[in-house]
Amino acid sequence: MNIEAQERFRNFLKNARNHRITPERFxxxxxxxxxxxxxxxxxxxxxxxxxxxxxSRATVYKTLDLLAQCELLTKRNFGDNxxxxxxxxxxxxxxxxxxxxxxxxxxxxxxGLREVANQIAADxxxxxxxxxxxxxxKCKDGTKCRHTDE
Amino acid sequence: MNIEAQERFRNFLKNARNHRITPERFxxxxxxxxxxxxxxxxxxxxxxxxxxxxxSRATVYKTLDLLAQCELLTKRNFGDNxxxxxxxxxxxxxxxxxxxxxxxxxxxxxxGLREVANQIAADxxxxxxxxxxxxxxKCKDGTKCRHTDE
DNA sequence: ATTGCTGCAAAACGTTTGCACCTAT
DNA sequence: ATAGGTGCAAACGTTTTGCAGCAAT
Numbered sequence: 001m002n003i004e005a006q007e008r009f010r011n012f013l014k015n016a017r018n019h020r021i022t023p024e025r026f027x028x029x030x031x032x033x034x035x036x037x038x039x040x041x042x043x044x045x046x047x048x049x050x051x052x053x054x055x056s057r058a059t060v061y062k063t064l065d066l067l068a069q070c071e072l073l074t075k076r077n078f079g080d081n082x083x084x085x086x087x088x089x090x091x092x093x094x095x096x097x098x099x100x101x102x103x104x105x106x107x108x109x110x111x112g113l114r115e116v117a118n119q120i121a122a123d124x125x126x127x128x129x130x131x132x133x134x135x136x137x138k139c140k141d142g143t144k145c146r147h148t149d150e
Numbered sequence: 151m152n153i154e155a156q157e158r159f160r161n162f163l164k165n166a167r168n169h170r171i172t173p174e175r176f177x178x179x180x181x182x183x184x185x186x187x188x189x190x191x192x193x194x195x196x197x198x199x200x201x202x203x204x205x206s207r208a209t210v211y212k213t214l215d216l217l218a219q220c221e222l223l224t225k226r227n228f229g230d231n232x233x234x235x236x237x238x239x240x241x242x243x244x245x246x247x248x249x250x251x252x253x254x255x256x257x258x259x260x261x262g263l264r265e266v267a268n269q270i271a272a273d274x275x276x277x278x279x280x281x282x283x284x285x286x287x288k289c290k291d292g293t294k295c296r297h298t299d300e
Numbered sequence: 301a302t303t304g305c306t307g308c309a310a311a312a313c314g315t316t317t318g319c320a321c322c323t324a325t
Numbered sequence: 326a327t328a329g330g331t332g333c334a335a336a337c338g339t340t341t342t343g344c345a346g347c348a349a350t
Contacts, residue, residue, distance in 0.1 A: 020324050020329060042314065056332040061315065077229040079282070081339075082314070097276055106274050116260060117285050124256050126247055128287040132229070135267050137276040170304055170349050192339065206307040211340065231314075232339070 001030045005072055005089050012070035019066070024055045028063040032073055038084040038105065078105070078134060095132070099139040106139070151180045155222055155239050162220035169216070174205045178213040182223055188234040188255065228255070228284060245282070249289040256289070 009029055013019040031048050032039075045060045064085055068075040074088040078098045094109040113133055121128035159179055163169040181198050182189075195210045214235055218225040224238040228248045244259040263283055271278035 018329065022324075022330065024331070040314080054332080058316080058333080059331060062330090075229070077227060077231075079225070079227040079233075081227070081231050081233065083229070083231070097271065097274055099276065100279060106276070108270050108274060110266060110270060113266075116263075117283075120258050120260060121247065121285055121287055124247055124258060125290045126249065126256070126285065126287040127290070128285060129250060130287075131283065131285040133267075133281065133283050135271055135276065135278060135281040137271055137278040137280075140275045140277070168304065172305065172349075174306070190339080204307080208308080208341080209306065212305090 002033060002089070005029065005033055008089075009067065009070060009072060012066070016069075024059050025063050025066070027053060027055055028060055029067060029072065032064065032067060032085065033087055033089060035085075035087065038076060038086050040082055040084055044085075076132070079136070095134065097135045097137065097139075099141075100136055101138050102141065104139050104141060152183060152239070155179065155183055159217065159220060159222060162216070166219075174209050175213050175216070177203060177205055178210055179217060179222065182214065182217060182235065183237055183239060185235075185237065188226060188236050190232050190234055194235075226282070229286075245284065247285040247287065247289075249291075250286055251288050252291070254289050254291060 006026065006029070009026070010021060013021050013025070027048070028044070031044055031051075031053070035044060035047070041061050041064050042057070044064070045055075045057050048055055048060065064073065065075075067073040068085065072087075072089050073085045076084045076086055076096070078084065078096065092109065093114070094107045095113065097106040097108060099105070110133075113131070117131040118128060156176065156179070159176070160171060163171050163175070177198070178194070181194055181201075181203070185194060185197070191211050191214050192207070194214070195205075195207050198205055198210065214223065215225075217223040218235065222237075222239050223235045226234045226236055226246070228234065228246065242259065243264070244257045245263065247256040247258060249255070260283075263281070267281040268278060
């Protein structure tokens with residue numbers, strides 16, 4: 001579908017040792033890049049099944065990790081024991097604000113966070129590969145968000 | 151065990167509606183506050199079992215969430231589909247650096263992150279309850295950390 | 301007396317694995 | 326020819342749930 005993304009994935013697979021270029025992997029890539037917003041691996045599997053794909057669940061899970069490794073996707077975790085993926089090809093880096101009531105996810109980007117992360121990693125002797133900044137709270141969206149007063 | 155913590159938990163249970171004060175809950179509280187470092191709910195359950203407690207797994211899981219709600223514990227998630235808890239009673243707030251190779255977790259605190267989070271939440275109309283800043287990378291601890299070159 | 305809590309076991313959930321067959325290299 | 330990938334189903338580990346009896350209010 002997307003030539004540039006295909007090219008990046010292909011090169012990633014070629015350069016990583018022992019990775020083969022298969023039609024199934026590109027099928028997963030296409031479906032993943034078409035997904036709007038955040039999605040779980042199983043969401044994608046179901047969606048592909050509904051579209052009459054016969055790529056297996058195992059292949060979907062494995063391929064999504066490969067796509068995250070080559071940074072076509074970003075793997076996110078908002079503290080609910082569910083890995084979510086997000087297109088990282090079209091958009092710039094950003095972080096998330098999660099509503100604990102209704103699950104709504106807002107996005108923001110804050111200049112300087114990257115630099116803070118780099119600095120801390122350097123200070124502590126880590127070879128940084130990424131960071132995640134999640135803010136938790138309750139949104140004020142009356143239509144979606146039941147305000148339990150917990 | 152710890153009078154001040156007990157008091158806080160007791161008040162939390164009293165003030166929240168429909169929460170009862172039971173011996174099992176304080177048994178879990180004591181065991182949790184004694185745990186050094188990060189622990190999973192099941193870790194605590196096993197440890198209590200080994201100490202001849204007969205509090206059930208269900209009660210441990212439920213009580214840990216209550217303890218996180220009243221901020222005696224902090225619930226963490228480092229993206230590996232496992233909820234970890236950490237004593238939040240004795241220590242000040244801090245964030246984490248996670249080694250993707252060996253799982254080692256380093257801690258840091260960075261002044262200003264709290265303020266950044268507050269500001270962003272305010273801007274986006276969220277009622278903030280907390281934030282998490284995790285940095286991922288590889289540590290340089292030769293003894294623990296196999297440096298696969300992925 | 302009410303209704304929340306408990307222990308137990310079973311189920312649920314997302315994810316990973318073992319296997320035999322297949323296919324890219 | 327080799328070794329990595331595939332689909333399938335079963336297994337995994339963590340967490341949640343249904344239930345009958347129990348206990349805090």
